[in-house]
Amino acid sequence: MFEVLVFVYENYWRGDACPESPQLGRKLSAVGFDADEIEEALRWLDGLHQASHSPDLALTAPILPVEAIAFPATDSLRIYSVAEQDHLGAECLGFVSFLETAGVLAPMMREIVLDRAMAANGSPVTLDDLKIIILMVYWSFGEEPDALVLDELCDDASDRVAH
Structure with missing residues (x-):
């Protein structure tokens, strides 16, 4: 699935420039992606798309009315559930915390990142997959992270040499 997401990110600069699902599915199939990967x-x-265009509805529990949910304040503390800790792992949660602390991942975007990471297969989610998810969240809002953040999200840490 993540190869498909990278293709979409590279070929459609913003979420609103991306074609509707049926047309996108045909395009991805013509490029050669597997039908199961495309569907996923x-x-x-x-x-x-639902989370980025109506975050109140996408992130609320079905038993709570929308008006009962408030988005996190910038100075709030996020406590991760056991399921989130298991599915994301310490490395991914640490990276999310790093981006938040650096001021480049707002609390609302963090919640969408976590929602989409929880919807991804693989347990725990790898750091490389999480970086793709973060890029896709920025993409869905039509935003591009600044150059240093983009470098951090796209850089392959395995090529780095320790000093």
Whole structure:
């Protein structure tokens, strides 16, 4: 699925420039992606679209009315559930915390990142996959992270040499 998401990110500069699911599915199939990967990616992208265009509805529990949910304040403390800790792992949660502390991942965007990471297969989610998810969240809002953040999200840490 993540290869499909990278293709979409590279070929459609913003979420609103991306074609509707049926047309995108045909394009991805013509490029040569597997039908199962395409279906999984389209489902994931639909969830991302819902979360980024109506975050109140996408992130609320079905038993609570929308008006009962408040988005986190910038100075709030996020406590991760056991399921989130298990699915994301310490490395991914540490990276999310790093981006938040650096001031480049707002609390609302963090919640969408976590929602989409929880919807991704793989347990725990790898750091490389989380970086793709973060890029896709920025993409869905039509934003591009600043150059240093983009470098951090796209850089392959395995090529780094320790000093």
